[in-house]
Amino acid sequence: MTTSTMPTEITEILENPARRLLLKGSAGAVAALGIMSLTPFVRAEELSSLPGYASWKRKQDLILHSEATMETRRNAIRSGIVTPSETLFVRNNLPAPDASIVADPDAWEVRFEGVNDPRTLTLGELKKIDVQTVASVLQCSGNGRAFFPHGASGTQWSVGAAGCVVWTGVPLKAVIDTLGGPSGGAKFITGTGGEEIPDGLDAKEVMVERSVPLEVMERVLLAWELNDDPIPIAHGGPLRMVVPGFYGVNNVKYVKYVALTENESNAKIQVSGYRVRDVGVSGAPDQPSMWEMNIKSWITLPLDTTEQGRNMLYGVALGGTRTVDKVEVSVDDGETWQEAELLGPDLGPYAWRPFVLATELSPGEYRIVSRATDVEGNSQPEARMDNERGYGHNGWRDHGVTVTVS
Amino acid sequence: MTTSTMPTEITEILENPARRLLLKGSAGAVAALGIMSLTPFVRAEELSSLPGYASWKRKQDLILHSEATMETRRNAIRSGIVTPSETLFVRNNLPAPDASIVADPDAWEVRFEGVNDPRTLTLGELKKIDVQTVASVLQCSGNGRAFFPHGASGTQWSVGAAGCVVWTGVPLKAVIDTLGGPSGGAKFITGTGGEEIPDGLDAKEVMVERSVPLEVMERVLLAWELNDDPIPIAHGGPLRMVVPGFYGVNNVKYVKYVALTENESNAKIQVSGYRVRDVGVSGAPDQPSMWEMNIKSWITLPLDTTEQGRNMLYGVALGGTRTVDKVEVSVDDGETWQEAELLGPDLGPYAWRPFVLATELSPGEYRIVSRATDVEGNSQPEARMDNERGYGHNGWRDHGVTVTVS
Numbered sequence: 001m002t003t004s005t006m007p008t009e010i011t012e013i014l015e016n017p018a019r020r021l022l023l024k025g026s027a028g029a030v031a032a033l034g035i036m037s038l039t040p041f042v043r044a045e046e047l048s049s050l051p052g053y054a055s056w057k058r059k060q061d062l063i064l065h066s067e068a069t070m071e072t073r074r075n076a077i078r079s080g081i082v083t084p085s086e087t088l089f090v091r092n093n094l095p096a097p098d099a100s101i102v103a104d105p106d107a108w109e110v111r112f113e114g115v116n117d118p119r120t121l122t123l124g125e126l127k128k129i130d131v132q133t134v135a136s137v138l139q140c141s142g143n144g145r146a147f148f149p150h151g152a153s154g155t156q157w158s159v160g161a162a163g164c165v166v167w168t169g170v171p172l173k174a175v176i177d178t179l180g181g182p183s184g185g186a187k188f189i190t191g192t193g194g195e196e197i198p199d200g201l202d203a204k205e206v207m208v209e210r211s212v213p214l215e216v217m218e219r220v221l222l223a224w225e226l227n228d229d230p231i232p233i234a235h236g237g238p239l240r241m242v243v244p245g246f247y248g249v250n251n252v253k254y255v256k257y258v259a260l261t262e263n264e265s266n267a268k269i270q271v272s273g274y275r276v277r278d279v280g281v282s283g284a285p286d287q288p289s290m291w292e293m294n295i296k297s298w299i300t301l302p303l304d305t306t307e308q309g310r311n312m313l314y315g316v317a318l319g320g321t322r323t324v325d326k327v328e329v330s331v332d333d334g335e336t337w338q339e340a341e342l343l344g345p346d347l348g349p350y351a352w353r354p355f356v357l358a359t360e361l362s363p364g365e366y367r368i369v370s371r372a373t374d375v376e377g378n379s380q381p382e383a384r385m386d387n388e389r390g391y392g393h394n395g396w397r398d399h400g401v402t403v404t405v406s
Numbered sequence: 407m408t409t410s411t412m413p414t415e416i417t418e419i420l421e422n423p424a425r426r427l428l429l430k431g432s433a434g435a436v437a438a439l440g441i442m443s444l445t446p447f448v449r450a451e452e453l454s455s456l457p458g459y460a461s462w463k464r465k466q467d468l469i470l471h472s473e474a475t476m477e478t479r480r481n482a483i484r485s486g487i488v489t490p491s492e493t494l495f496v497r498n499n500l501p502a503p504d505a506s507i508v509a510d511p512d513a514w515e516v517r518f519e520g521v522n523d524p525r526t527l528t529l530g531e532l533k534k535i536d537v538q539t540v541a542s543v544l545q546c547s548g549n550g551r552a553f554f555p556h557g558a559s560g561t562q563w564s565v566g567a568a569g570c571v572v573w574t575g576v577p578l579k580a581v582i583d584t585l586g587g588p589s590g591g592a593k594f595i596t597g598t599g600g601e602e603i604p605d606g607l608d609a610k611e612v613m614v615e616r617s618v619p620l621e622v623m624e625r626v627l628l629a630w631e632l633n634d635d636p637i638p639i640a641h642g643g644p645l646r647m648v649v650p651g652f653y654g655v656n657n658v659k660y661v662k663y664v665a666l667t668e669n670e671s672n673a674k675i676q677v678s679g680y681r682v683r684d685v686g687v688s689g690a691p692d693q694p695s696m697w698e699m700n701i702k703s704w705i706t707l708p709l710d711t712t713e714q715g716r717n718m719l720y721g722v723a724l725g726g727t728r729t730v731d732k733v734e735v736s737v738d739d740g741e742t743w744q745e746a747e748l749l750g751p752d753l754g755p756y757a758w759r760p761f762v763l764a765t766e767l768s769p770g771e772y773r774i775v776s777r778a779t780d781v782e783g784n785s786q787p788e789a790r791m792d793n794e795r796g797y798g799h800n801g802w803r804d805h806g807v808t809v810t811v812s
Contacts, residue, residue, distance in 0.1 A: 078634065079537070079539065079574060079631075079634070080634035081539060081572060081634070082488060082572075082634070084633075084634070084635075127718065128715075128716045128717070128718060128764070130764065131485070131718060131749065131762050132749065132750075133485065133487060133749045133750030133751070133760065134750070134751075135750070135751050166487060166488075166750065168485060168749075168750075227490075228484065228485070228486035228487070228488070228490070309534075310534045311534070312533065312534060312537060343537065343538070343539045343574075344538075344539030344540070344541070344572065344574075345539070345540075345541050345751070345752075345753040345754050345757070346751075347751040347753075348751050351751070354539065356537050358534070358536065
């Protein structure tokens with residue numbers, strides 16, 4: 001195995017440790033990455049307890065895919081408008097840094113480039129510039145990957161690589177204004193994570209560095225609070241670049257470098273990673289990047305069985321960057337639809353809306369599906385859009401549940 | 407001591423156990439009430455750990471006044487849109503029932519009267535009627551009592567007998583409709599708590615039974631979830647009658663009886679308790695009852711000291727039943743005011759809004775105060791309204807903080 005081929009496999013190992021067993025000669029790479037905790041990475045079937053950096057999570061709410069990937073159980077959401085941090089999924093692209101970086105959060109430093117007055121600011125200084133609080137869905141690009149029949153590689157997320165959380169931080173725009181504005185020619189916001197790069201690996205091959213279009217700057221936050229508490233290390237504390245409405249990977253954890261750039265990052269995670277392409281095709285820069293989330297919904301209750309008679313069918317719906325206008329629910333796999341009620345306060349266009357439909361069910365087996373529509377009329381498609389890595393799945397048919405009524 | 411005089415003192419003991427030391431001959435009454443846990447009631451200065459029924463709370467966020475009264479620290483709120491259950495204040499009028507009542511919540515029974523089809527329904531049945539989610543401030547009538555100079559009896563709450571939480575339950579209106587509607591002549595909604603009445607006491611003297619005007623029925627919930635989790639025993643689970651915008655006492659815990667009634671309850675807590683009257687006057691039915699909350703705000707950060715230069719002043723503001731329109735902040739005890747920014751999503755008219763004001767402070771001592779105004783133009787008054795029990799304090803002057811800038 002050469003160094004140049006190693007990182008691809010390492011990425012796969014990190015996303016799906018079970019695949020490690022299929023890889024030959026990767027022992028060195030695995031050892032190099034076993035720095036997240038004292039125990040080496042463990043494959044899903046063996047993982048029975050939460051890793052140290054996430055030990056404060058509610059284990060009963062999570063499916064432990066690996067030490068770096070923990071999925072929120074479908075039944076742990078019910079009708080919650082905000083997902084508790086203890087229940088929120090975890091997905092790390094690299095082993096999390098040592099928790100010592102959140103011990104004195106205000107001392108955390110971020111370098112800003114691509115502005116007229118490039119500078120390094122501490123989190124303590126950022127906190128004094130301005131502050132904003134935004135509710136936003138955090139969702140992994142591969143949420144729903146488990147439904148692809150071609151066996152898309154990566155963590156086999158069902159619906160639980162998503163949560164609706166509240167971020168508090170400084171608007172990036174206010175920071176950029178403080179630093180004299182863009183220095184010219186900028187087309188992207190590029191954020192770099194503060195993870196340690198394992199020895200012997202090429203940083204560009206494994207680092208988390210993502211670029212998003214400059215047009216979304218108005219909504220980007222450099223956030224220090226998740227659900228009104230300091231962001232824990234498992235979720236990117238002490239500081240995370242939050243791009244509301246964009247897939248999880250763009251929300252760079254432990255952000256240590258923010259630049260306004262003319263080009264997208266040349267890190268692998270940007271160049272060929274998180275690119276939507278046909279099955280069997282390699283990732284490349286000319287393919288769509290996993291930026292803006294699409295409209296999506298799923299049922300959260302009931303899941304397997306329920307009793308005959310009146311039933312309340314619950315779920316959640318998100319519009320990505322657009323407010324959800326309505327959600328329809330079908331108990332006959334899409335033959336007929338009924339409009340559900342949206343539940344609770346509207347936390348804004350980036351948040352999700354719980355919904356509920358009251359309906360009568362007689363004994364039998366039901367395929368219950370949901371379909372959301374946003375204020376601009378965009379609806380979920382029926383089918384999945386097959387793609388190599390199983391990204392961005394929002395087809396309503398696959399996201400349904402089969403419930404036996406007795 | 408006669409039985410008829412005992413309950414008044416018991417109420418005082420429950421609200422402020424330190425007063426127990428001042429009472430003569432009350433040992434029997436205290437013993438009769440020592441059923442909340444295995445340890446007897448302990449006065450504030452001695453309470454060093456959370457009582458069993460609230461052992462899951464964040465102790466560092468709370469001031470432990472007594473086993474029945476725990477206040478959220480002013481610095482535990484910061485800019486939170488929703489107060490975590492672990493941080494929410496606790497105030498019980500009677501010892502909490504045994505936690506066994508939340509073990510099988512769906513079996514909890516509630517009797518409905520004053521309707522055309524009076525019936526007993528289980529929580530499981532209520533859950534199938536309808537569901538709604540509402541964000542609402544929960545606040546004790548005596549929040550701010552500590553600021554009254556006449557030494558109003560009861561727990562000496564500062565600002566922390568309040569939190570903004572999310573309730574999920576069935577709209578009472580939907581239940582009443584299911585039961586054939588009001589049976590006629592109803593002017594009040596009367597809810598009765600499921601606490602056990604200690605032996606030897608007259609139930610009407612100590613029971614928690616509150617009546618609120620029928621006009622608010624549209625907003626009343628019978629709630630089974632607090633912040634998207636089943637309501638814990640400390641907060642009235644398995645079922646609580648929630649009246650958004652009304653003071654805490656009207657939100658009857660462990661509700662076991664709901665009636666539409668022509669008259670208000672004849673329980674002491676309604677007849678003479680929670681009545682606003684002049685200092686030295688006894689409670690009576692012709693005085694205003696502690697129903698609707700008034701507009702109020704307070705600073706949450708900084709509190710004691712801060713550094714010179716640019717500072718972010720945080721706080722929260724609630725409008726009771728009306729949306730907060732604006733909050734002004736003064737750093738010179740009300741001489742001059744600046745308008746603050748409201749932070750985060752608006753969770754509706756019953757929720758609070760965090761606010762922030764960025765300002766420059768040079769070394770010195772500052773009295774920082776805040777003043778909220780609702781969409782109908784109602785503003786906080788400057789002064790407290792003196793009243794016997796120290797209820798409903800929303801004067802801005804007393805709620806300020808004195809901060810030393812160095």
